[in-house]
Amino acid sequence: MSFPIVISNPPDASRDAVRTTCPYCGVGCGVLATPRTDGPPDIAGDERHPANAGRLCVKGSALGETVGLDGRLLHPKLRDPGSGELRDVSWSDALETVAGGFRRIIDRHGPDAVALYVSGQLLTEDYYAANKLMKGYVGSANIDTNSRLCMSSSVAGHKRAFGEDLVPVCYEDLELADLVVLVGSNTAWCHPILFQRIVRIKETRPEMKVVVIDPRYTATCEMADLHLPLKAGTDVRLFNGLLSFLAEHDTTDAGFVEAHTTGYAQALDAASTDAVNGFDLAQCAKACKVDRHDLHEFYRLFARTERVVTVYSQGVNQSTSGTDKVNSIINCHLLTGRIGKPGMGPFSFTGQPNAMGGREVGGLANTLAAHLELDNPRHRELVQTFWGSPAIAERPGLKAVELFEAIEAGRIKAVWIMGTNPVVSLPDGDQAKRALARCELVVSSDIVESTDTNAFAHVLLPALGWGEKDGTVTNSERRISRQRAFLPAPGEARADWRIICDVAQRMGYAGFDFSAPHEIFDEHARLSAYSNDAGSSGKTTDSDGKTGNEHIEGDVQRVFNLGGLVALGRERYDALQPIQWPVLAANGSEQCGTARLFGDRRYAHADGKARFVATPPRAPVHAPDGEYPLTLNTGRVRDQWHTMTRTGKSERLAGHVTEAFVDLHPQDALSCGVREGELARVSSRWGTMVARVQHGGGISRGSVFVPIHWNDQVASDARVGAVVNPEVDPVSGEPEFKHTPVRVDRFDVAWHGFSLSRHAPVLDGMTYWTRVHGTHFVRYELAGRKPLTDHNGWAQALFGIDDPHADWLEYEDRTAGVYRAVHLVDERIESCVFVSARPELPLPSRTWLAGLFGKGRLDDEDRAGLLVGQPIGKGVDTGPTVCSCFGVGRNTICTAIREQGLKTAAEITACLKAGGNCGSCVPELKKLLVDTELERLSTA
Template sequence: MSIPIVPVSVKTTCPYCGVGCGVKATPRTAIEVAISGDEAHPSNFGRLCVKGSALGETVGPEGRLLAPKLRDRHNGSLSEISWDNAIDTVANGFSRIIAEHGPEAVALYVSGQLLTEDYYVANKLMKGYIGSANIDTNSRLCMSSSVAGHKRAFGEDLVPMNYEDLELADLVVLVGSNTAWCHPILFQRIVKMKEKRPEMKIVVIDPRHTATCEMADLHLPLKPGSDVRLFNGLLAFLAEHGATDAAFVDAHTRGFDDALTAAGSSDLAQTAKDCKLDQHDLMAFYRLFARTERVVTVYSQGVNQSSAGTDKVNGIINCHLATGRIGKPGMGPFSFTGQPNAMGGREVGGLANTLAAHLELGDPLQGEIVQTFWNSPAIAKRAGLKAVELFDAIDSGRVKAVWVMGTNPVVSLPDGERVKRALERCELVVSSDIIEKTDTNAFADVLLPALGWGEKDGTVTNSERRISRQRAFIPAPGEARADWQIICDVARRMGFEGFDFAGPHEIFDEHARLSAYRNDASTGVHRAFNIGGLTGLDRAQYDALEPTQWPLRSVEEGSTARLFETRRFSHADGRARFVPTAPRDPVNAPDEDYPLVLNTGRVRDQWHTMTRTGRSAKLAGHISESFIDMHPQDALACGVREGELARVSSRWGSMIARVQHGGGMPRGSVFVPIHWNDQVASDARVGAVVNPVVDPVSGEPEFKHTPVAIEKFHVSWHGFSLSRTAPDLDLVTHWTRVHGARHVRYEMAGRNRFDTAHGDHHEWARALFHIDDQHADWIEYEDKSAGVYRAAHVVDERIESCVFISERPDLPARAWLATLFDKDRLDDEDRASLLLGQPSAKGEDTGPTVCSCFGVGRTTICNAIRDKGLKTAAEITSCLKAGGNCGSCVPELKKLVVETEMARLSTV
């Protein structure tokens, strides 16, 4: 659906994390959009993190898939085809394979990037018409342990909290969540409340000392994987010290005694030893939890992404049930989701083990309810294949056709090389995407151009169960179509009825009606998920829908901000369940060959596989390339140094990144971010290294505990280039691409030597930039004894490209060089600076970006701290604006104050 460009603000929702921030987008042209926060949206009240603020830089047409394409399997080439041909190819391929091998031979792999309406029709097609539950989602990788834990404890996948509870709490416990970087708007709500009420306490439980820890009253750097022992110890402590709510436990729960028995004794010393924690710190936490009524325990990927993730979730919930701290203001267990519509996908049954509207697969009555409502020819009767086992089934040939929607499993799934192999072997691979060249799309037989954020229309549900509208405000590029429309076209071409929707408002209405259909105690399938009050919306009413929390059974009753206030849970008897959680060690333990434990996660300014955020120059400045964060003593033992390249290897694969000592890693652990892939780096896919072990209950992979070895990646030189066109990357051994406003930067390294036998710097550098003209304006500097070379190509007095290489990894700053590409003409001073390797004037080198919102660099901040005597982050904000928008850099500002003062004292 194409829409005209109108220069007015459109209220929509951010497409990144599960916070669900409201955004105001004002299109200027088809590719220029002004972005601001929606002050009226209750999730963020106008604030946006740096990723949200930079959304305007990500809506351009670069790299977009603009028409359906078909791959020739003989030579690998792609050719454009019509939509009619594309729909025929997909529908006929799926129909043929189903006819020959049955419905279990096909699958859909979808994404938390889909809108609820897209998710709904995909689930309806697969489970209600094809008749198989082989539809799973990349949300399996981030929150399915929470789903399983909620269902075991509450009888339904329910997040009882809302964001206001974070501000009402007297104690906020952040478990396995670098909230400052991954959910910065919620973190700032917590920090602002702590500034207002200093007696409020923040405890961070995380093996790493992250940015979140800078704001904490107490950090517990527990041993990776020991969360169950920690919370079992807390449960035993609460029982021993009379801190449980016996009346609540007796009246509203079952299984307390069994859970307490599984938790074991309250031997504090043993628990501290098992978790590798200081006993006094552990006691401080236990006492604080026991004595504080209003406690919110936030948990995220550090808990979920584990082979014991579901037990970790239930260990946390057990402690809240034991104290009755649930269903009341300012207290309860709170799962922060990682994707914008992970919750919406859960509502419509996007997971392979659920049905739509929180109904259950395998239950004949509940299956009959869904099939009757859909009037469908079939209904899936058993759970389908979860993400990891789905690609195992593709690899083994049991699944012969897969349709991937809005996700990049070659990068994001564990054991990534096996995912590649599976797709290579698959008889039919279909991909709906907005970007043409991704690691996964390289294996697709059919590419279908989908709408991206800013072009599509529908709803998403955030971590507090709040449904918000995502609204289109720019035209669809090329021939791109909405995901729901593509799915419905294929369904109809396969001969299925029930997919004639005039727009997303009709899909949403069906979704709302199903949520209320036979949803009452008399049917025996009463669910808390009910948005019956939103049925019957016409197009205009749907378009005007304000952010709304569920349940919303009727307009008169209104939405529900907090669940379990009546003390009734979704199990048939209305009682919550304690779940015994016996500690168990991770499946793969470190050994002599792989002595370190790999932990993976996100960085502040990037998102998933960077197909969106990687387009933003603003977001590239904070962390430009992948890294291996490790303890200095571990680095010494492995023979690697900070700033050098190293290889991370496991039994499943390897990757290469640069070693750093961030100061937050315990001995025995290393951290590598998840974002870099084969499109932006030569060999930085950490998914290739991660083990494929999953939680036996949830199916969520173990991204936080893979045994690895680290070794030096030998190169002869390190360097970087900045250019207006891409260099010849065949001339370098290792590279990472970094997006700039008017240039592209490559961090690079090579094994070739520069001497009379192997070729000199001059001819290599000119070949790097494809320069054949011997009269080109080429300036260069070389110090052979130090192994240093610098060169630049100037065209019509404007810099076209430059390259800096050295035998050592300590190279000149990049920020000031990038500013030269903004100039129409280089003067003599600029040319001299290029050869010198540093700016001629003080202050031109701002250093690596710290505050991406305002583009403030580390050097600028440190100079201001030193020269103006700044003592606090607030003073830095007042002076430089850094930290004054989303606040996610405030922990770094605090750290820089301390580091700068220590540096000053060391010189006194």
């Protein structure tokens, strides 16, 4: 199906609103941003954007709270080699340092001695310029991206099966399907807008089925008809079993397989290797550790349902067998011919806003721009000819993990990091620290000055952030959308593409004289159509009438083609509306996007056929043992993003999960000697971290889960990347974030507590701390191994108070080991600290105390409550945040359930609004309904 491209003037729905795109996950939601002179911008969903039709998740809704300039990198900086201190310099000096350093190292050691490490946070135009610089001018493919860590297994799987990195389906297929299978994807939390599309269609069409395949019971499972809690790492066995089951029960499209695919016999043979006499369902269920009857029900559902969409995400990709997992899923769709038609197909949900755009322009170390291949001489010739460049990389570069290994080994002597924080996000994170510490030249383009990675940078370059930069991104369904600037550039910050071009020109390279992002997009579009027989041929003309290089002998056909977007010019580029590629030039003036691929049953391999790929099961490289008996799984929480440099600024986002945690089964906790609510150390052969123990109820025995977001800027020792093993998929190079052998031990402390203050406390000598951002305060969770003997002196030192006349309220119970202190200034709370030596004694409500910081003057009830350690007055303590969209706490919800007799999540929404926006808290609302009913029955 094709749709005409719509290029229109800005909307009149809101006079001053700017249409842009959310910078978080790969859903690619449209955003209406309205700047304000007296505060942060107003944010709303764009009803005209097809990805979200006006809806935003809580992270998107809170974007206006994250664009402040606190912590921003606003000026170029150089690190003094003697003192190690950073100092402001001019752009000219900074650029000359970068260009001169790279040029000197290239001249001395060759082009492979330098590298770029980029990010899915870059816009396509930034990505294009960086790729062109490295591969076409420096002549090295040592440019890789943090997208390597989340979706490169999908890229590899697509290329093996389809001949090109092609996502065949679109979001509409989720609503047309009769069965949606969610594999390794906590969609409710990680892609909530798409999850809510599935929920809404299931409510109107209850016969639609949803199956969740995930080792954990997550929020996504709440709406599933069936949950298969498979053993971590056994996805290939499960889908090989499905392939065998379909073949055994003759649920195949034999005509499609014969005419349009190759490799079926080999794939089926590999899938059946576990069976002695044909497929053995019981054996497969045992290997995957799932109930035999549940597995059979899933296989039957898949077999008898024509319209099936199989969604997969990081639980599939982030594995040493991630590419095989992807192909084992695709194999099942090929065998049944369920691809290229509405409501069916395999669907990769990407994690970053422009992971797809980076793939289009060759942001990965093993690809070229425009879906061309580095290891193909014909493709290299085509790109070099188009660029007119002096060189072209002749072999694939180093992928992310091996790139940082090469830095530590001294083979790479200069690295330029753009928009990412590898010290936190890479596996074996301490290795990344060692690598950067010994690197001759580390350059970082960033919007934040203080990150774990920037601590090692010799040069810091201030980049534009969301709301300030201008360009395009491509979402999970191949839809290109515009990110538009609506805020002024702060300080001396510049667009990433401009910084790249400035460095390139100073290195003596032509071909980087772009003056605006629309010119880069135009070159990107022309390259996609260049010598592509599905698009234009011969000469191509850009938006300014310049003629590109001559068409060279022999077309190189690829599906990726933006020929219909060539020569837009500035005005039409600025007004470009969301459109899915390929976008082909039509015979007339109309230009069309493409909703789904393979409707003609032709694939990108030379023979036009798709490939079955044999996927024999392989065990993870590292298995649990006596020393490290548990399996670590990592992932995201609902309201945070990556390393929290953006979401960490929002108080309402921070209120949902306030510190790093390790979720494990209660029996495993007993075996490890740890208790819920206490601190524990998580250790592997590669590193350690400390987190709070919790029993979320969704973890099977033998597994633990730790979120990825916390880092050394917000916690004392919570980087889970330091623990993760560095093994990678041999095909894609994607790391194994879901299967690291670990142990969990007690982390003994003499006391624990927390503080809230209007300024940062003095943390010298603190054993454990984690920081939470508030609107009027900063909150720290604290713990120490040394017993506190002088509470008053310690507390005043914590807040830097040396005034003997300070208004200081305090309470101490030496027997119980309880201490409370509050510092008041002009009857307003300035800071407070609460300490307990006994973990079983509850500390006061953080939510209640946070509310006191918003008051200009404390009343008598507030003072009394501070001394007794609890609020005085009904309804004062709303409890921990459940619905971040509307700021509704647990206590408020539970009280409404009890007092108003609420029975459903919809009734809670009608009463309190909770769950009425993005819906990602609805599973928690349902759990509170159950918990409250159980509490009533137990006290009846």
